[in-house]
Amino acid sequence: xxxxxxxxxxxxxxxxxxxxxxxxxxxxxxxxxxxxxxxxxxxxxxxxxxxxxxxxxxxxxxxxxxxxxxxxxxxxxxxxxxxxxxxxxxxxxxxxxxxxxxxxxxxxxxxxxxxxxxxxxxxxxxxxxxxxxxxxxxxxxxxxxxxxxxxxxxxxxxxxxxxxxxxxxxxxxxxxxxx
Amino acid sequence: xxxxxxxxxxxxxxxxxxxxxxxxxxxxxxxxxxxxxxxxxxxxxxxxxxxxxxxxxxxxxxxxxxxxxxxxxxxxxxxxxxxxxxxxxxxxxxxxxxx
Numbered sequence: 001x002x003x004x005x006x007x008x009x010x011x012x013x014x015x016x017x018x019x020x021x022x023x024x025x026x027x028x029x030x031x032x033x034x035x036x037x038x039x040x041x042x043x044x045x046x047x048x049x050x051x052x053x054x055x056x057x058x059x060x061x062x063x064x065x066x067x068x069x070x071x072x073x074x075x076x077x078x079x080x081x082x083x084x085x086x087x088x089x090x091x092x093x094x095x096x097x098x099x100x101x102x103x104x105x106x107x108x109x110x111x112x113x114x115x116x117x118x119x120x121x122x123x124x125x126x127x128x129x130x131x132x133x134x135x136x137x138x139x140x141x142x143x144x145x146x147x148x149x150x151x152x153x154x155x156x157x158x159x160x161x162x163x164x165x166x167x168x169x170x171x172x173x174x175x176x177x178x179x
Numbered sequence: 180x181x182x183x184x185x186x187x188x189x190x191x192x193x194x195x196x197x198x199x200x201x202x203x204x205x206x207x208x209x210x211x212x213x214x215x216x217x218x219x220x221x222x223x224x225x226x227x228x229x230x231x232x233x234x235x236x237x238x239x240x241x242x243x244x245x246x247x248x249x250x251x252x253x254x255x256x257x258x259x260x261x262x263x264x265x266x267x268x269x270x271x272x273x274x275x276x277x278x
Contacts, residue, residue, distance in 0.1 A: 015216075015262070015265060016201055016202075016216060017200075017201075017202075017265055017268060018202045019200045019202055019203050019219075019268075019269075020202050020203060020206065021202075022268060022269040023269060025269070026269040038203060038206055038207065039181070039182055039206070039207045040206050040207065040208070041185070041207060041208035042208070043208065043249065043250075044185060044188070044208040044209055044210050044249035044250050045185055045188040045189040045210060045249065046188065046210050046248060046249040047188050047189075047191050047192065047193050047194075047210070048193065049193045049243055049244055050193075052244075053240060053241070053243065053244045056243075058240065061180070061183065063180055103220070107219070108218070108219040108220030109218035109219045109220055109264060109267075109268050110220070111264075111267060112218040112220075112263075112264035112267065112268070113217075113218045113220045113221055113226065113264075114220070114226060115220050115221070116226065117221075117226040117227050119223060119224075119229070119232050120220070120221035120222070120223050120224060120225070120226050120232065121220070121221065121222060121223060123223045123232055123236045125229075126223070126229075126232050126233045126236040126237075127236065129233060130233075130236065130237060130240065135237065135240065136240060146180060146183050148180070152182060155182045155183065156182055156186060158183060159182060159183040159185070159186025159187060160186060162183060162186075162187065163186055163187050163190040163192065166187060166190070166192050167190070171192055172192070172193065173192070173193050173194070173195070173240065173243050174184070174187050174192050174193070174194045174195075175194075175195055175197060175236070175239055175240065176180050176181075176183060176184050176187075176194060176195070176196045176197070176198075177196075177197050177198065177222050177223060178180035178181075178196065178198045178200070178204075178222065179219070179220060179222065
């Protein structure tokens, strides 16, 4: 019987990585007894676009950090809870005067790739191109940053803050790019 | 980030997530999702591949216009030079760890 695997090694397994399964196994191997509980929902909200994409204001939302807030993790035991909470806050930044962003302390596949090309996670040039060719109306004048934290409740509160900023800027479409 | 997408959508902003951790995004449940099957870190496309990055961002924004219902996933045509990375991420016995 012919094998149709397009050159994949390990074609007997699912190729798409389950990050939930991997993280459970990984942290269990490190002695953590209670696995992290990812948020799960049966349904999702839905807001149809109320205007054409070609007239929409598009905002970019990133998990990259401001460079001056980049050190440390949300679960760093050397920092107090209050200290971590004040340190990890959402931010708004002007695209005309973009601050230096950092991905150093974020969780990504550092042995396999790099983030030296900013467009791989903060596609402002691509958005500018789409605005120039008329695919979208315009690129919002601010980007928004959302820290990666373990608490669902805190993440929800970050969402409320970003929603307020989107309302201020009359954002129609949010492109969320988690690193 | 997926929770933020849900919050924004509930507040009247149409959202799309462009990302590489498919199971996490889909389990949380977002309105629209473009999946790039690449190592975590480059959700828009491989480094310095401007064509792929533009196509993926375009795909995401077109999905905002075309999706008819929530939890719509589209898989981008992402390619990476080899598949070794799939074996190394967060494997307990691997010498190569993310962090």
